[in-house]
Amino acid sequence: MSSRSHEDAHRAIESVARESYGRLVAFLCARTRDVAGAEDALGEALVAALATWPREGTPNNPEGWLLTAARRRLIDRLRHERVEAENAPTLKLVIGNDRGDDDEESALGPVIPDERLKLLFVCAHPAIDLDMHTPLMLQAVLGLDAAAIARAFLVSPTTMGQRLVRAKTKIREAGIAFEVPEAHELAQRLDAVLNAIYAAYGSGWEDAAGSDPRARGLADEAIWLARVLRARLPDEPEVRGLLALMLYCEARRPARRDEDGRFVPLSEQDPRLWTAAMIDEAEHELADAAPKARPGRFQLEAAIQSVHAERARSGNTDWSAIAWFYERLVELSPAIGARVGRAAAVAEIEGPRAALALLDEIEEGSVQSYQPYWAVRAHLLKHLRRGPEADEAFDRAIGLAEDDAVRRFLLERRG
Amino acid sequence: MQYAMLIYEAAEDFARRKNDDDDPYIGAWRAYYKAMVASGSYAGGNPLHLPETGTTVRTKGGRRQIQDGPYADTKEQLAGFIVMELPSLDAALEWAARCPASVLGAVEVRPVALESRRRIER
Numbered sequence: 001m002s003s004r005s006h007e008d009a010h011r012a013i014e015s016v017a018r019e020s021y022g023r024l025v026a027f028l029c030a031r032t033r034d035v036a037g038a039e040d041a042l043g044e045a046l047v048a049a050l051a052t053w054p055r056e057g058t059p060n061n062p063e064g065w066l067l068t069a070a071r072r073r074l075i076d077r078l079r080h081e082r083v084e085a086e087n088a089p090t091l092k093l094v095i096g097n098d099r100g101d102d103d104e105e106s107a108l109g110p111v112i113p114d115e116r117l118k119l120l121f122v123c124a125h126p127a128i129d130l131d132m133h134t135p136l137m138l139q140a141v142l143g144l145d146a147a148a149i150a151r152a153f154l155v156s157p158t159t160m161g162q163r164l165v166r167a168k169t170k171i172r173e174a175g176i177a178f179e180v181p182e183a184h185e186l187a188q189r190l191d192a193v194l195n196a197i198y199a200a201y202g203s204g205w206e207d208a209a210g211s212d213p214r215a216r217g218l219a220d221e222a223i224w225l226a227r228v229l230r231a232r233l234p235d236e237p238e239v240r241g242l243l244a245l246m247l248y249c250e251a252r253r254p255a256r257r258d259e260d261g262r263f264v265p266l267s268e269q270d271p272r273l274w275t276a277a278m279i280d281e282a283e284h285e286l287a288d289a290a291p292k293a294r295p296g297r298f299q300l301e302a303a304i305q306s307v308h309a310e311r312a313r314s315g316n317t318d319w320s321a322i323a324w325f326y327e328r329l330v331e332l333s334p335a336i337g338a339r340v341g342r343a344a345a346v347a348e349i350e351g352p353r354a355a356l357a358l359l360d361e362i363e364e365g366s367v368q369s370y371q372p373y374w375a376v377r378a379h380l381l382k383h384l385r386r387g388p389e390a391d392e393a394f395d396r397a398i399g400l401a402e403d404d405a406v407r408r409f410l411l412e413r414r415g
Numbered sequence: 416m417q418y419a420m421l422i423y424e425a426a427e428d429f430a431r432r433k434n435d436d437d438d439p440y441i442g443a444w445r446a447y448y449k450a451m452v453a454s455g456s457y458a459g460g461n462p463l464h465l466p467e468t469g470t471t472v473r474t475k476g477g478r479r480q481i482q483d484g485p486y487a488d489t490k491e492q493l494a495g496f497i498v499m500e501l502p503s504l505d506a507a508l509e510w511a512a513r514c515p516a517s518v519l520g521a522v523e524v525r526p527v528a529l530e531s532r533r534r535i536e537r
Binding site for chain 1: 416418502503504505506508524525526
């Protein structure tokens, strides 16, 4: 075996694993509802590919090869399990989609039905613990291991592993349906899927410097999941809104730190450092969503980012447009994030006093640990020359910051 | 698959059992039962008498401990159960959401463990 063909085979496996992992897992478990079983079988098939492909060459249809190999393993396992009678229905489900031909590469032809959308809805099912929606998606659709997911969600790998196992057991034992929800339910169920994808993005966002490659990775994975979703649900404007929002934020990543690793706030970023291609794509997605005339949280948040992005062309920021979008966002759902964002926009138009009044309306209990509230508050109080109060707010904001660069930035501003 | 629906009623709903047949809550239950039977998913079940009529038994160290009252001391109490034959949890949750007791009380849906039953029957 030449090292060249060895390398080629490895590259082929890597690429098929990345492109096809979720598609194959989704297809393998859509009938049995056994996500863990499908993952194990596919994992073994990938190991078999590592052994076989370098020796015998990469098959013409690598995805089909992996599917056949994985399905064989699923069937073998079910046959070997002690209580055969009990598994008979599952066995039939697995064999049922085999057309009985033994040609590994042509089984099912070149196109494997894409069941990933169903799998996304299962992962974000209301019967599954909300905190597990994102981890389940990352594992089942993208193949991330529990340790990597655990790092992004700040829990121990063992704990994350146990929670994932529990969630997958529930999917199987409770018989959660592998289907796209019906129209009357779709909006609500889709929200959960979108939120889970956005949470994956958020977990990678803090680390703007990219010092943790794993966290960087999750931002890409979230965008990739949104693309999968958009391809399957092209008529849902919120899907495009979410994709646009993440692309706008991602486009600014290179500008969020200066050469010394210092945090640069949005208003002071150099627009020339923004990734123009991503902004163009985001604009496109948002424009495609608009004619549906079904605004939602993600479209509004993307619209706000779109106004910020406009500075790259016009050189200034239309704060009244931003305030208007925040107003709509607060009407839609008065989350603290939207209310703090609105106050920051109002500060630019009407001044710090009006903005502070808006912040004061937010009930104190909900802002105890919400860092952006204290950062905006500190900024406003400093402008109003209310020194001691500003210092106090700065301390809260600094104390609540997770990002060291943000901490240093606020310490400098506090003076 | 089979699903059990464990129905927990609030005290107000329990109290309505004494009302006439034209009470809207009783009417809602009648219609609910009828619709479930008509859909072909009803596989059995029954309402239970008031929680006060329950007696809880434990055997500790070979000794029988008997206690007056229901097992769980909760605001909503177990009021009945229905077993349904349905294709998925989602279909069972649809029925649970329609249950008249889900407004003031709560409904828990649990898959029936047929494999455990087979082991006992063997």
